[in-house]
Amino acid sequence: MAERLVVIGGDAGGMTAATNARRLCADLEIVAFEKGTRVSFSACGIPYLVSGEVEPLDALVSRTQREFRDADRIDVRIQHEVLAIDADRRQVEVRDHGHGRTFRIGFDHLVIGTGARPTRPDLPGIDSEAVLGVQNLDDAAALLAYAEQSRCQQVVVVGGGYIGLEMAEAFVMWGAKVTLVDASPHVMRTLDPDMAALVAAALDRHSIEVRSGLAITGFEPGAVHTADGPIPADLVVLGMGVTPNSQLAEAAGLELGQRGAIRVDRRQETSVEGIWAAGDCAESFHLVSGRHVHVALGTVANRQGRVAGINIGGGYATFPGVVGSAMTKVCSTEVARTGLTETEAARDGFRAVAGRIESTTRAGYYPGAAPIAVKVVAEKGTGRLLGGQIVGGEGSAKRIDVLATALTAGMTVDEMINLDLAYAPPYSPVWDPVVTAARVAARAVDAR
Amino acid sequence: MAERLVVIGGDAGGMTAATNARRLCADLEIVAFEKGTRVSFSACGIPYLVSGEVEPLDALVSRTQREFRDADRIDVRIQHEVLAIDADRRQVEVRDHGHGRTFRIGFDHLVIGTGARPTRPDLPGIDSEAVLGVQNLDDAAALLAYAEQSRCQQVVVVGGGYIGLEMAEAFVMWGAKVTLVDASPHVMRTLDPDMAALVAAALDRHSIEVRSGLAITGFEPGAVHTADGPIPADLVVLGMGVTPNSQLAEAAGLELGQRGAIRVDRRQETSVEGIWAAGDCAESFHLVSGRHVHVALGTVANRQGRVAGINIGGGYATFPGVVGSAMTKVCSTEVARTGLTETEAARDGFRAVAGRIESTTRAGYYPGAAPIAVKVVAEKGTGRLLGGQIVGGEGSAKRIDVLATALTAGMTVDEMINLDLAYAPPYSPVWDPVVTAARVAARAVDAR
Numbered sequence: 020m021a022e023r024l025v026v027i028g029g030d031a032g033g034m035t036a037a038t039n040a041r042r043l044c045a046d047l048e049i050v051a052f053e054k055g056t057r058v059s060f061s062a063c064g065i066p067y068l069v070s071g072e073v074e075p076l077d078a079l080v081s082r083t084q085r086e087f088r089d090a091d092r093i094d095v096r097i098q099h100e101v102l103a104i105d106a107d108r109r110q111v112e113v114r115d116h117g118h119g120r121t122f123r124i125g126f127d128h129l130v131i132g133t134g135a136r137p138t139r140p141d142l143p144g145i146d147s148e149a150v151l152g153v154q155n156l157d158d159a160a161a162l163l164a165y166a167e168q169s170r171c172q173q174v175v176v177v178g179g180g181y182i183g184l185e186m187a188e189a190f191v192m193w194g195a196k197v198t199l200v201d202a203s204p205h206v207m208r209t210l211d212p213d214m215a216a217l218v219a220a221a222l223d224r225h226s227i228e229v230r231s232g233l234a235i236t237g238f239e240p241g242a243v244h245t246a247d248g249p250i251p252a253d254l255v256v257l258g259m260g261v262t263p264n265s266q267l268a269e270a271a272g273l274e275l276g277q278r279g280a281i282r283v284d285r286r287q288e289t290s291v292e293g294i295w296a297a298g299d300c301a302e303s304f305h306l307v308s309g310r311h312v313h314v315a316l317g318t319v320a321n322r323q324g325r326v327a328g329i330n331i332g333g334g335y336a337t338f339p340g341v342v343g344s345a346m347t348k349v350c351s352t353e354v355a356r357t358g359l360t361e362t363e364a365a366r367d368g369f370r371a372v373a374g375r376i377e378s379t380t381r382a383g384y385y386p387g388a389a390p391i392a393v394k395v396v397a398e399k400g401t402g403r404l405l406g407g408q409i410v411g412g413e414g415s416a417k418r419i420d421v422l423a424t425a426l427t428a429g430m431t432v433d434e435m436i437n438l439d440l441a442y443a444p445p446y447s448p449v450w451d452p453v454v455t456a457a458r459v460a461a462r463a464v465d466a467r
Numbered sequence: 468m469a470e471r472l473v474v475i476g477g478d479a480g481g482m483t484a485a486t487n488a489r490r491l492c493a494d495l496e497i498v499a500f501e502k503g504t505r506v507s508f509s510a511c512g513i514p515y516l517v518s519g520e521v522e523p524l525d526a527l528v529s530r531t532q533r534e535f536r537d538a539d540r541i542d543v544r545i546q547h548e549v550l551a552i553d554a555d556r557r558q559v560e561v562r563d564h565g566h567g568r569t570f571r572i573g574f575d576h577l578v579i580g581t582g583a584r585p586t587r588p589d590l591p592g593i594d595s596e597a598v599l600g601v602q603n604l605d606d607a608a609a610l611l612a613y614a615e616q617s618r619c620q621q622v623v624v625v626g627g628g629y630i631g632l633e634m635a636e637a638f639v640m641w642g643a644k645v646t647l648v649d650a651s652p653h654v655m656r657t658l659d660p661d662m663a664a665l666v667a668a669a670l671d672r673h674s675i676e677v678r679s680g681l682a683i684t685g686f687e688p689g690a691v692h693t694a695d696g697p698i699p700a701d702l703v704v705l706g707m708g709v710t711p712n713s714q715l716a717e718a719a720g721l722e723l724g725q726r727g728a729i730r731v732d733r734r735q736e737t738s739v740e741g742i743w744a745a746g747d748c749a750e751s752f753h754l755v756s757g758r759h760v761h762v763a764l765g766t767v768a769n770r771q772g773r774v775a776g777i778n779i780g781g782g783y784a785t786f787p788g789v790v791g792s793a794m795t796k797v798c799s800t801e802v803a804r805t806g807l808t809e810t811e812a813a814r815d816g817f818r819a820v821a822g823r824i825e826s827t828t829r830a831g832y833y834p835g836a837a838p839i840a841v842k843v844v845a846e847k848g849t850g851r852l853l854g855g856q857i858v859g860g861e862g863s864a865k866r867i868d869v870l871a872t873a874l875t876a877g878m879t880v881d882e883m884i885n886l887d888l889a890y891a892p893p894y895s896p897v898w899d900p901v902v903t904a905a906r907v908a909a910r911a912v913d914a915r
């Protein structure tokens with residue numbers, strides 16, 4: 020009899036595992052349970068739905084239930100919520116919300132791809148219908164419907180990270196006045212303060228009011244309460260990060276790790292054999308810091324899912340870890356980071372130095388050349404590259420990939436100076452800004 | 468008494484050496500001789516001058532004679548042509564064209580930065596004033612003046628490499644009908660035929676007529692003669708590559724290498740102690756093929772000049788070599804390559820396989836997502852990355868830098884699959900196209 024793979028969660032982690040397992044193993048039975056109504060969507064695209072740049076909602080669905088069935092013989096069942104994992108009996112208990120029934124189904128392999136949920140602070144008024152987090156397309160539909168119905172004019176975004184910035188930009192484009200409230204001393208605390216200041220300036224240019232270092236104390240209809248008085252708000256969007264959905268795993272006795280994410284080995288297998296995890300619910304390993312981390316990003320989910328699927332399908336693949344790359348934009352300003360910031364490097368025990376430069380995205384004389392600031396962090400003594408940050412105009416952010424690749428390869432900043440990066444006046448100054456920053460960092464490494 | 472550094476040639480190689488030597492050595496006397504009228508210009512910007520995107524001509528001058536003097540105490544003398552190098556006496560013989568006199572001057576260190584000249588085929592009519600190569604700003608001024616005066620309507624560009632493509636695009640924007648004639652079987656012979664075909668299609672979309680595999684037999688006023696009959700031409704632009712200006716070096720007894728370029732060691736020193744070379748006149752080492760090569764690019768000139776200058780100034784730096792990165796655009800189509808093509812890999816004795824994919828530059832649902840084709844070449848067996856090629860819309864070409872960095876680091880395509888490249892919908896699909904191509908190449912490596 021064919022083995023059965025059960026997948027919990029119909030998004031990137033789970034479904035990528037399912038399709039990769041199918042590719043290697045034609046006779047596996049594959050069943051995926053999704054508690055929502057849509058599978059395989061791009062949550063990262065939600066801000067662009069709000070801004071109006073992307074429509075309709077289903078444009079964000081990369082593959083439908085039917086496509087999975089027809090192309091890969093994967094039986095995807097929506098509105099099916101897995102209530103429990105029975106690791107001993109190798110079964111899951113499933114609630115079919117569509118038909119109001121509960122059943123149990125056995126598995127040989129189980130992939131947990133339950134994702135994460137927006138962090139909701141335990142504050143008065145948090146359960147108001149005007150306080151919304153956005154993690155899936157159903158949330159996005161609810162957010163858009165609420166914004167339209169209430170004709171909201173004043174939006175408060177809580178949290179100055181990637182999601183916060185993207186939702187702030189989105190609601191500016193939507194037509195609202197936006198205030199970004201962040202308890203941290205500066206927005207984008209995944210950047211060093213000097214680079215984050217450039218992002219704050221960009222927010223200011225785009226008329227997004229930033230209230231940093233301000234704690235929220237509660238919510239009520241029409242206002243957000245803070246230590247500094249109320250801020251009017253028709254709508255509050257939460258961008259305070261996410262919490263891994265690991266309750267099922269925990270209840271089943273699986274080992275958890277950082278921030279409650281499910282611990283996995285290099286093959287994405289959990290502490291219980293034959294049970295795998297991938298995506299926002301699972302932990303990762305940080306290749307630079309050497310620490311376990313929780314990174315909730317679609318790219319990581321896809322890579323983890325691929326690795327889990329290959330191993331389930333009888334192949335061999337490992338996910339060595341992340342270097343902490345991420346990027347976003349605020350209107351015309353692009354922001355990217357990888358590795359460790361100076362702050363993070365110090366926290367992790369490195370003695371770090373940095374090189375920071377300002378240059379242009381194109382040859383200075385070429386039309387459209389925009390400012391770009393690049394900061395490169397390196398280890399004192401060895402010169403090992405530890406990380407980098409970029410803030411600049413069009414064509415800036417994707418340059419972070421050079422640093423991400425160099426980090427993965429364990430290069431020193433000295434080795435980076437002679438990197439043979441491509442050049443043409445419409446795309447770069449003759450000295451690539453990333454290389455220039457590495458050169459300045461190399462001098463700091465050598466300085467007495 | 469202070470030592471004297473003499474520099475021959477006032478462009479990237481020589482002047483970068485001069486400024487780096489100055490930075491490390493305050494009491495060096497530095498004299499630079501430039502036979503033309505301008506120093507430190509971006510030859511790479513000339514096509515954009517012709518197209519009208521950049522003006523005036525002097526926008527391409529990155530630093531003037533005066534700036535070198537005032538900021539770095541470098542005595543730059545224009546219209547001074549070095550006629551001979553006397554390696555034994557440590558002197559150069561210089562013709563001051565401005566004052567019609569010749570003199571000799573001694574040196575402790577000499578940097579040869581004489582650049583390269585457009586290759587001119589030995590064909591009837593090649594000396595016509597309507598047949599122009601473009602290597603410096605004086606050439607560019609002459610070309611623009613000729614084009615304006617003759618109100619040229621039909622331009623033939625000879626050569627389908629980077630310069631050829633850029634000049635073809637430039638003259639289309641200038642308002643002429645352009646025919647690109649290339650003796651090779653396909654344009655962009657630095658790409659594999661399958662990728663070059665995408666470039667040919669782009670030229671076609673932009674109404675540039677391409678005549679590949681066609682040898683030119685001569686020039687006369689109003690026409691270019693070919694094996695296939697005459698092609699009308701008010702103006703002929705040569706884009707057949709360049710020849711290193713190494714005559715002075717050769718006459719002085721210095722060792723030459725590939726294509727007559729000056730042989731240098733890792734510190735950019737020639738075969739004669741204290742005589743250094745940098746830029747388009749000097750040879751490079753190819754880190755992937757392990758061969759000596761001649762690469763005439765501004766990026767290489769700057770890196771070589773930096774290394775020469777640091778060593779002259781008493782520091783220590785090496786230029787390990789190039790991986791063969793280059794990029795350009797033809798209107799809205801971007802083209803880039805690095806490492807070895809499949810064809811080159813086979814020629815160099817590698818058993819190579821390739822992965823080629825088509826994807827989009829942004830998330831498929833995000834406005835402005837354009838097609839991108841990526842080809843990754845790897846060594847059979849080891850999986851070592853050997854090279855890559857990219858052709859696509861806006862945001863495509865600079866992605867080649869990931870491959871250039873991975874090549875330098877000696878990564879395998881398997882290692883590249885989990886590269887933590889940055890993602891956001893406006894900049895990339897969730898699976899980065901470069902990584903996807905590496906993944907397909909990795910399968911080809913593993914295939915029986």
